[in-house]
Amino acid sequence: xxxxxxxxxxxxxxxxxxxxxxxxxxxxxxxxxxxxxxxxxxxxxxxxxxxxxxxxxxxxxxxxxxxxxxxxxxxxxxxxxxxxxxxxxxxxxxxxxxxxxxxxxxxxxxxxxxxxxxxxxxxxxxxxxxxxxxxxxxxxxxxxxxxxxxxxxxxxxxxxxxxxxxxxxxxxxxxxxxxxxxxxxxxxxxxxxxxxxxxxxxxxxxxxxxxxxxxxxxxxxxxxx
Numbered sequence: 757x758x759x760x761x762x763x764x765x766x767x768x769x770x771x772x773x774x775x776x777x778x779x780x781x782x783x784x785x786x787x788x789x790x791x792x793x794x795x796x797x798x799x800x801x802x803x804x805x806x807x808x809x810x811x812x813x814x815x816x817x818x819x820x821x822x823x824x825x826x827x828x829x830x831x832x833x834x835x836x837x838x839x840x841x842x843x844x845x846x847x848x849x850x851x852x853x854x855x856x857x858x859x860x861x862x863x864x865x866x867x868x869x870x871x872x873x874x875x876x877x878x879x880x881x882x883x884x885x886x887x888x889x890x891x892x893x894x895x896x897x898x899x900x901x902x903x904x905x906x907x908x909x910x911x912x913x914x915x916x917x918x919x920x921x922x923x924x925x926x927x928x929x930x931x932x933x934x935x936x937x938x939x940x941x942x943x944x945x946x947x948x949x950x951x952x953x954x955x956x957x958x959x960x961x962x963x964x965x966x967x968x969x970x971x972x973x974x975x976x977x978x979x980x981x
């Protein structure tokens with residue numbers, strides 16, 4: 757299954773320009789099997805989004821993108837979003853205590869919102885978002901390398917705020933995902949792989965060589981073997 761695991765909708769993020777209805781329509785056209793709405797520091801659209809998904813026979817999961825002192829972290833399985841800014845380790849510990857998962861979002865993005873240099877010190881982090889549609893290629897490759905080095909699960913997502921960005925990257929789930937628990941369990945067990953939309957289909961990215969085949973122009977950055 758192909759699921760875009762990091763998306764923002766106008767109903768929940770002030771910086772988004774797309775409605776959930778638009779996201780679903782575009783996602784279906786591109787061949788996505790599901791989406792995750794992860795608005796900034798809130799999950800207020802959860803009830804509406806889940807019901808919309810059921811009505812339109814499309815999988816919609818809701819998490820949140822939470823800004824910590826070290827950078828943004830995607831969370832799933834946390835019903836009550838903290839109202840004050842936490843340190844990354846505090847958030848990870850909280851989510852783990854609830855049985856959820858944490859994903860370091862765009863860790864090397866050059867806007868001081870990625871955990872980057874702090875990754876090696878975070879205990880209990882579930883995964884790293886290795887490919888993000890709103891992040892430069894060489895920063896994505898640094899994230900991919902870090903995930904491999906730290907032996908963490910690898911996800912990918914569009915981080916879309918506009919319709920043209922939907923589904924640029926997504927996460928391939930190796931199992932059928934029906935519930936939020938399925939999603940969480942798959943990430944915990946590392947039954948996920950990054951994937952990219954290219955020439956009308958999704959291609960799984962297994963390694964640097966695969967990425968180099970898909971985007972040979974990025975080999976100039978020196979990260980592709």
